[in-house]
Amino acid sequence: MDQQTATFEFLCRMGDNTLVLGHRVSEWCGKAPVLEEDIALANVALDLIGQTQMWLGLAAEVEGAGRTADDLAMLRDVWDFRSALLVEQPNGDFGQTLMRQYLFDQWHVAVLTALMESADPRVADIAAKSVKEARYHVERSADLVIRLGDGTEESHGRMQAALDKLWPFFGELFDDDPVDAAMAEAGIAPLPSGLRADVDQEVAAVMAQATLVIPADRFAHRGGKTGIRHSEHLGHMLTQMQWLQRAYPGATW
Amino acid sequence: MTRKEWPLWEVFIRGQRGLSHRHVGSLHAADAEMAVKNARDVYTRRNEGVSIWVVEAAKITASDPADKEAMYDPAESKVYRHPTFFDIPDEIKAM
Numbered sequence: 001m002d003q004q005t006a007t008f009e010f011l012c013r014m015g016d017n018t019l020v021l022g023h024r025v026s027e028w029c030g031k032a033p034v035l036e037e038d039i040a041l042a043n044v045a046l047d048l049i050g051q052t053q054m055w056l057g058l059a060a061e062v063e064g065a066g067r068t069a070d071d072l073a074m075l076r077d078v079w080d081f082r083s084a085l086l087v088e089q090p091n092g093d094f095g096q097t098l099m100r101q102y103l104f105d106q107w108h109v110a111v112l113t114a115l116m117e118s119a120d121p122r123v124a125d126i127a128a129k130s131v132k133e134a135r136y137h138v139e140r141s142a143d144l145v146i147r148l149g150d151g152t153e154e155s156h157g158r159m160q161a162a163l164d165k166l167w168p169f170f171g172e173l174f175d176d177d178p179v180d181a182a183m184a185e186a187g188i189a190p191l192p193s194g195l196r197a198d199v200d201q202e203v204a205a206v207m208a209q210a211t212l213v214i215p216a217d218r219f220a221h222r223g224g225k226t227g228i229r230h231s232e233h234l235g236h237m238l239t240q241m242q243w244l245q246r247a248y249p250g251a252t253w
Numbered sequence: 254m255t256r257k258e259w260p261l262w263e264v265f266i267r268g269q270r271g272l273s274h275r276h277v278g279s280l281h282a283a284d285a286e287m288a289v290k291n292a293r294d295v296y297t298r299r300n301e302g303v304s305i306w307v308v309e310a311a312k313i314t315a316s317d318p319a320d321k322e323a324m325y326d327p328a329e330s331k332v333y334r335h336p337t338f339f340d341i342p343d344e345i346k347a348m
Contacts, residue, residue, distance in 0.1 A: 034259075036280050040294035140290055147283070 006182035007120075008063045009082060010189055012072070013179075013225050015055030016083035019073055020234065021104060022048030023241050024091060033094050040140065044101070047133040054126040074245035078235045085224035086169040088234040092162065095148055095155065099162035102145045105138035106202050107173045110195045119187030142206045149210025156211065163212050171220025174199075261310040262288040264295075266302035274306050285309070 026045035032038035056069035086104060091097045112134050115127035148155040174196040183189035207214050223229025244251060259281040265274035277296050282288035288307040297305070316324060328334070 034281060036282065036291040036295055039298075040291065043294050043298055136293075143287070143290065147287075 001178055001182055003182060003186060004062060004064075006179045007186075007188065008059055009179045010183050011055050011059035011062060011123075013082040013084075015052045015059055015069075015072070016081050017087050017104070017108075018048040018055065019052040020081070020083040020237065021087035021101075022046075022052060023237060024087065024089075025097070025101070027091055028097065037094075041097075044137055044140075047137070051126070051130045051133070054129065058122055058126065070245075074242050078230050078238060079227055081230065081234060081238075082225055082227050083230075083234070084169070084172050085221050085231055086166065086173065088224065088231055088237060089166065089169060090233055092165075093158060095158040096162040096165065098141055098144050098148065099159060099166050102138070102141035102206070103166060103170050103203070104173075105134060105141050106199050106206075107170075107195065108134045109138050110199050111190070111192070114190040114195065118189060123188055145206060145212075146210045149207070149212045159210065160212050163207070164215055167215045168217075168219055168221050171218060172222050172224060175220070175222060175225065177226060259283050262292075262307045263310050263313065264288070264292045265306040265308070266292075266296055267304040267306075268302055270303060274304065277301070279310060282307075 022045045025041050025048065028038065028041045029045070030038065032041050052073065053069050056072045060067045060069055060072055086100060089096075089100055091100075109131065112127045112131040116124050116131065118124040118127065145159065149159040150156070151159075174192045176191050176193045180189070180191055184191045204214065221231075224231075260283075261279055262282055262285075263279050264277050266277045267274045280288065280291050280295055282291045285307055288309075289305055292305045292307055296302070
């Protein structure tokens with residue numbers, strides 16, 4: 001794999017993660033449990049979509065095929081998406097949404113912090129802008145996971161169920177493959193596996209405070225970041241997200 | 254299941270360094286820490302502030318609107334309490 005292809009793939013992975021999660025979180029808009037959470041979730045969604053514009057904008061630039069960030073977001077089909085399986089999982093209840101958010105945020109801060117040292121200044125620049133938002137996201141999601149985990153019997157049960165359900169999707173974020181090897185070789189991005197120990201430590205501390213038990217099984221579903229095997233949920237999400245551009249190509253307002 | 258509402262908090266934001274905090278509105282939160290986080294999301298998303306204060310609304314002691322005549326009317330006709338009888342030099346301009 002040549003460097004340009006690997007860089008394009010890597011940037012799509014970063015941008016597709018924030019795009020898919022941003023869209024998922026935006027699905028709460030107008031129907032979160034309380035007004036304050038509704039606005040907070042919308043803020044997080046907007047932060048993630050803003051980061052998507054930067055990552056996919058740079059991906060399009062690197063590809064050099066005349067596509068834009070909008071083209072990549074709205075006109076690719078499921079098999080061309082490079083988002084991890086975790087972010088395409090449905091919202092479920094509020095607890096499941098928060099658990100998905102927390103697991104993502106904890107990884108996100110780690111990867112963005114490492115990317116600030118990227119040999120590619122464009123990547124370092126996007127990471128530096130994004131990490132400020134991600135740090136707030138993880139502070140918020142960790143706080144809520146702790147409150148609900150260590151809350152009532154019902155909230156504890158729901159958070160444990162959410163962790164059990166989402167845990168098998170966490171490992172994929174730390175998988176290494178030839179794209180990652182090429183990025184590490186070029187000094188553009190860290191090897192995902194190298195982030196795991198620190199992130200695991202943070203997650204263990206938060207789950208302990210939340211009185212939640214992390215499943216012992218390290219089995220991980222794979223196939224999102226490579227695009228080989230997305231879950232059935234992503235296609236359904238894209239039909240919602242992309243229908244306007246598909247039905248009215250080039251529509252703007 | 255009975256539904257327990259979070260307490261109400263009043264939110265004060267300082268817009269810029271040097272200015273004082275101003276009341277901007279209220280919100281619900283389980284405790285003070287969550288109230289600050291919620292205030293950040295609800296009231297500073299358009300870059301409004303550099304500092305947030307929250308006060309539990311129940312902790313605020315307010316004057317009674319029914320006492321308004323006794324409280325405020327006596328100050329009404331006492332113009333001499335305003336320093337408007339001094340000549341201000343032109344170079345001071347507006348005060």
